[in-house]
Amino acid sequence: MGGYGIAALLIAAIGWFLLERARRRTHPVPPGRQADVELPHEAEWELYHNVLSLCSMKTRVCLAELGIPYVGHHVDLIETGAYENLRPGLLGVNPAGTVPVLLHRGHPIYESHEQIRYAARFAPSGATSLVPADPEERAEMETWVDRTSLTNPLEEPGKSAANAVPGQTLPLFCTMVERVPLHRIVEGLLFHFDKRRPLMFIVFKIVGIERLPRLGPVPAAISETRGLLLGFLDELEARLDEKGGPWIMGEQFTLADVGWVVIFERIRQANAENVFLDPADRPAVAAYWARLAARPSYRAAILDHPHPIIDYGRRRIAEAKADHADVRALLEGE
Ligand SMILES: N[C@@H](CCC(=O)N[C@@H](CS)C(=O)NCC(=O)O)C(=O)O
Incomplete structure (x- = not known):
């Protein structure tokens, strides 16, 4: 030519x-x-x-x-x-x-x-x-809804449990992306409104979960958000103890509970139940999660919407933790 x-x-x-x-x-x-x-x-x-x-x-x-x-x-x-x-x-x-x-x-x-x-x-x-x-209870419920509202996780990870949990999702992204062709991610590099996201996916795809412990600011982000999320779970444990459950507002299941279902589900997807949901550490939270997962809404909204790439990502995290002590240390904070 x-x-x-x-x-x-x-x-x-x-x-x-x-x-x-x-x-x-x-x-x-x-x-x-x-x-x-x-x-x-x-x-x-x-x-x-x-x-x-x-x-x-x-x-x-x-x-x-x-x-x-x-x-x-x-x-x-x-x-x-x-x-x-x-x-x-x-x-x-x-x-x-x-x-x-x-x-x-x-x-x-x-x-x-x-x-x-x-x-x-x-x-x-x-x-x-x-x-x-009751208006007072409603106002109190709103403060709990805010704790599970996702706003700006990169800039304000400590603002809510929902803002902290994306940091714990990084290993899941890293394993799921193994199954995503590179040219699809490049589409994001060309057109995504936040170029940091496709860039992150490309880097994850190239380095893989095994090298996550040495990947620039990623380990610090994972350990910082782990601490933040554990703080929110401590708060939740205290609340459930104080109210006596079964739900955040007591007897009534409310919008305050809806947001926690998905935080716990994300922890499960990221294979991190032993870090965040161990009954020995937070018995009230662990029992609360079991109650949430037993509700028909969990089946209808989560279990009935499976995706093989999520199961793959969860499995790969388990393998990487079993085979690499530094990955386990990074993800479990040992
Ligand atoms: N604060 C919004 C967040 C919306 C949002 O960021 N959604 C994410 C998924 S959780 C998304 O669509 N991301 C697409 C992308 O970044 O490419 C809400 O609560 O609905």
């Missing part, structure tokens, strides 16, 4: 990239129900979600607890194999490019903590109430 041919190809590639970038441009969206946005829909309630995403799991648990039927649209994130969230389909539903998005009669509701509050408020009549009737 001559010089002209190469130049034409280069111009075409740049043109394609600029066009695609414009089509996939993201921007922040305000939280809550968007009264001025109405999207095509077939059911009263619809959910755009991902099997692994913490916030998606939370909204699914809430909908299951309320007995709200919904049409689900699964959206792959790179963790489960592709950047579907960066393609025009999902961007038309959420220009921020994230899941979950709950649709009620075609109006999107953004932010999972807003979605669970909204669903609890507008659930069909006859649904169990997930909010205490």
Whole structure:
């Protein structure tokens, strides 16, 4: 190919990239129900979600607890194999490019903590109430909902248990990404709104979990967030002891409990139950998790949404811990 041919190809590639970038441009969206946005829909309630995403799991648990039927649209994130969230389909539903998005009669509701509050408020009549009737108790419940709300885990890992848990998810990302082709991650490098994430996935794919203990700031992030998460679990243990359970607000199962299901589930997926959920360390928390996992909502929202890549990631972490003392020390804080 001559010089002209190469130049034409280069111009075409740049043109394609600029066009695609414009089509996939993201921007922040305000939280809550968007009264001025109405999207095509077939059911009263619809959910755009991902099997692994913490916030998606939370909204699914809430909908299951309320007995709200919904049409689900699964959206792959790179963790489960592709950047579907960066393609025009999902961007038309959420220009921020994230899941979950709950649709009620075609109006999107953004932010999972807003979605669970909204669903609890507008659930069909006859649904169990997930909010205490007493205003003081309601306000107290809100402080617990905040502890399981994901906001900005990179900048504020200590703000909530949900912000601390992504640090404990890094080893899971590192093993799951073994199953994700490199070119799919490169799509993120071109179009993701936060380039740090695809970069991290590429590095994880290249180095593998065995070299995680020597991977720049990663070990420090894992041990810092482990300490933070253990602090939140200590607080939860004290609360359950003080209230006598079975739930955070006492007898009533509320939105405060919904968020913990998915924190515990993430700990299970990351093969870290012995670090965080040992009954010898926190008996009330361990018993609480057993009660949560026995609820039908856990089956409907989590167990009924399996993905082979999650099981693979969990298994690989177990193998790496068994075979490499430094990986075990990093993940278990010995
Ligand atoms: N604060 C938002 C978080 C939304 C969010 O960041 N979702 C993640 C999954 S948990 C996502 O879609 N990430 C896509 C990506 O980073 O590529 C909520 O609670 O809904």
